[in-house]
Amino acid sequence: MPVTVLIVDDEPLVRAGLRAVLDAQPDIEVVGEAADGAAVIPLVRRLRPDVVAMDVRMPLLDGIEATRAVLRTVAEPPKILVVTTFENDEYVYEALRAGADGFLLKRARPAEIVHAVRLVAEGESLLFPASVRQLAARYGDDGQGNRAARAALERARLTEREAEVLRLMARGLSNAEIASRLVVGTETVKSHVSAVLAKLGARDRTQAVIAAFESGFVAPG
Amino acid sequence: MPVTVLIVDDEPLVRAGLRAVLDAQPDIEVVGEAADGAAVIPLVRRLRPDVVAMDVRMPLLDGIEATRAVLRTVAEPPKILVVTTFENDEYVYEALRAGADGFLLKRARPAEIVHAVRLVAEGESLLFPASVRQLAARYGDDGQGNRAARAALERARLTEREAEVLRLMARGLSNAEIASRLVVGTETVKSHVSAVLAKLGARDRTQAVIAAFESGFVAPG
DNA sequence: GATCGTCTCCCCCGCCCGGGGGAGGCTCGT
DNA sequence: ACGAGCCTCCCCCGGGCGGGGGAGACGATC
Numbered sequence: 001m002p003v004t005v006l007i008v009d010d011e012p013l014v015r016a017g018l019r020a021v022l023d024a025q026p027d028i029e030v031v032g033e034a035a036d037g038a039a040v041i042p043l044v045r046r047l048r049p050d051v052v053a054m055d056v057r058m059p060l061l062d063g064i065e066a067t068r069a070v071l072r073t074v075a076e077p078p079k080i081l082v083v084t085t086f087e088n089d090e091y092v093y094e095a096l097r098a099g100a101d102g103f104l105l106k107r108a109r110p111a112e113i114v115h116a117v118r119l120v121a122e123g124e125s126l127l128f129p130a131s132v133r134q135l136a137a138r139y140g141d142d143g144q145g146n147r148a149a150r151a152a153l154e155r156a157r158l159t160e161r162e163a164e165v166l167r168l169m170a171r172g173l174s175n176a177e178i179a180s181r182l183v184v185g186t187e188t189v190k191s192h193v194s195a196v197l198a199k200l201g202a203r204d205r206t207q208a209v210i211a212a213f214e215s216g217f218v219a220p221g
Numbered sequence: 222m223p224v225t226v227l228i229v230d231d232e233p234l235v236r237a238g239l240r241a242v243l244d245a246q247p248d249i250e251v252v253g254e255a256a257d258g259a260a261v262i263p264l265v266r267r268l269r270p271d272v273v274a275m276d277v278r279m280p281l282l283d284g285i286e287a288t289r290a291v292l293r294t295v296a297e298p299p300k301i302l303v304v305t306t307f308e309n310d311e312y313v314y315e316a317l318r319a320g321a322d323g324f325l326l327k328r329a330r331p332a333e334i335v336h337a338v339r340l341v342a343e344g345e346s347l348l349f350p351a352s353v354r355q356l357a358a359r360y361g362d363d364g365q366g367n368r369a370a371r372a373a374l375e376r377a378r379l380t381e382r383e384a385e386v387l388r389l390m391a392r393g394l395s396n397a398e399i400a401s402r403l404v405v406g407t408e409t410v411k412s413h414v415s416a417v418l419a420k421l422g423a424r425d426r427t428q429a430v431i432a433a434f435e436s437g438f439v440a441p442g
Numbered sequence: 443g444a445t446c447g448t449c450t451c452c453c454c455c456g457c458c459c460g461g462g463g464g465a466g467g468c469t470c471g472t
Numbered sequence: 473a474c475g476a477g478c479c480t481c482c483c484c485c486g487g488g489c490g491g492g493g494g495a496g497a498c499g500a501t502c
Contacts, residue, residue, distance in 0.1 A: 010328060011238075011327050011328050012238070012242075012328065012329070012330055012331055012334075013235055013238035013239060013242070013327050013328075013329075013334070014234055014235065014238055014327075015238070016238035016239075016241040016242050016331065017233075017235060017236070017237035017238030017239075017241065018234060018237075018238075019241065020237045020238065020240065021234070021237050085232075106232050106235075107232050107233065107234075108233070110233055110237065159477085159478065159479085160478095161478075161479065162478095169427070170431065171431070172423075172424070172425075172427055172428035172431050174424075174458075174459090175458075175459075175460095176458085184479085184480070184481085185480075185481055185482090186481095187480080187481050187482060187483095188479070188480050188481060190459080190460075190481095191479080191480075191481080192479085192480095193459085194460065194461075194462095197460075202393075203393070203395075203460090204393075204395075204459075204460075204488085205427050205459080205460090206390070206393055206426050206427045206430055207393035209427055209430060209431060210391065210392070210393050210430060210434075213434045380447085380448065380449085382448075382449065383448095395488075395489090396488075396489075397488085405449085405450070405451085406451055406452090407451095408450085408451050408452060408453090409449070409450050409451060411489080411490075412449080412450075412451080413449085414489085414490080415490065415491075415492095424490090425458090425489075425490075426489080426490090
């Protein structure tokens with residue numbers, strides 16, 4: 001009995017690529033495709049796939065929400081393998097927190113992709129980049145995305161608060177606006193901003209925001 | 222005699238997707254793949270493909286430089302179809318200026334992708350998004366990317382100089398550094414920056430840079 | 443020739459930003 | 473109990489940034 005896979009990605013090209021790679025395996029069968037997160041639930045109900053290969057960034061309903069929705073509404077949910085372009089994509093960690101079972105870089109080699117699908121299908125949680133897996137191990141990962149996600153964030157060397165400030169910076173907010181949003185003083189925000197600039201090696205907030213985009217920490221779209 | 226295609230993209234998944242889509246056509250044959258621009262020249266020499274489907278953003282040598290290199294060094298160059306993720310990717314227009322014959326969005330449907338390959342193979346220049354094509358027509362496009370590219374830039378409402386300044390802003394340069402780079406006074410740069418902010422509806426340079434990333438005007442990677 | 447748009451440069455001015463340094467309270471783990 | 477790390481807030485201060493307004497030079501267009 002082969003591993004059945006549902007592919008969810010807004011780019012037809014990526015879908016075709018995944019299908020080509022996976023269908024070439026005798027023990028893996030692609031049973032369906034969806035172009036956005038909103039279409040996932042009914043397809044999961046009908047096709048009952050073992051694994052869902054889910055893009056994080058999608059129109060209508062992104063991979064995080066789609067993951068939550070599937071886990072919340074489906075009785076025997078499939079394993080969810082989050083597919084992403086960026087290594088440090090913050091969305092991925094959110095998806096893992098939401099209950100995804102592993103993630104996979106789009107630039108991975110076909111053999112790695114196949115391996116990842118087999119692993120999650122067997123119930124193994126996997127976090128692809130070696131560095132993240134090491135961190136997960138060091139922090140005593142229990143097999144759930146939750147702890148690994150936190151560890152991965154730690155890898156960015158930013159504290160949670162600093163990461164939050166950077167996220168708001170990357171949305172164009174001023175220090176005063178960030179302070180208001182976080183319900184703290186502007187001086188506090190300034191401290192965090194300074195810490196972020198120092199840690200990222202940025203000279204000003206603009207450079208920090210650029211780094212955030214380039215590292216995939218925040219989404220361009 | 223089928224149309225032969227060389228696929229150049231750093232993501233194996235995209236390569237597999239293109240291959241799957243194109244090889245499914247009886248009149249199209251994928252004759253090779255490359256993962257970066259540097260490998261293109263020898264492959265083109267050896268395989269002599271009719272069309273090169275080339276990603277813009279790649280390691281080592283990007284699509285623009287690779288396009289230039291191919292057209293400069295190969296005697297009977299293939300048609301070059303630039304593949305991109307973002308609709309307004311400035312790189313695409315540069316690639317067209319460099320001599321590419323058309324461009325294609327990754328989120329295009331398989332049928333559109335196939336159609337694009339056939340078109341450029343027949344010697345037709347194509348610019349995928351309808352808006353750009355309309356603009357190209359309005360400005361009396363002669364079939365070459367050059368004019369269309371200029372028209373598309375015009376669409377952004379920024380003058381060339383302003384676009385140049387925004388590009389440097391998005392690389393983290395200060396006004397003084399931009400002035401030095403462009404060999405003008407800092408007051409001049411301030412004028413351009415102010416114009417950019419006004420046209421983009423941005424409050425400060427950070428917001429302008431965010432807009433540049435989100436619109437695909439500049440590359441995240 | 444007149445007009446328009448662009449690029450260039452100048453002035454004044456207010457302010458947010460970022461650097462440096464310091465400090466109190468909190469929760470950890472040892 | 474102690475230190476480490478984090479979050480919070482405070483001070484002073486300089487400088488880059490952005491707004492407003494103005495202006496000369498050039499080319500294209502009409």
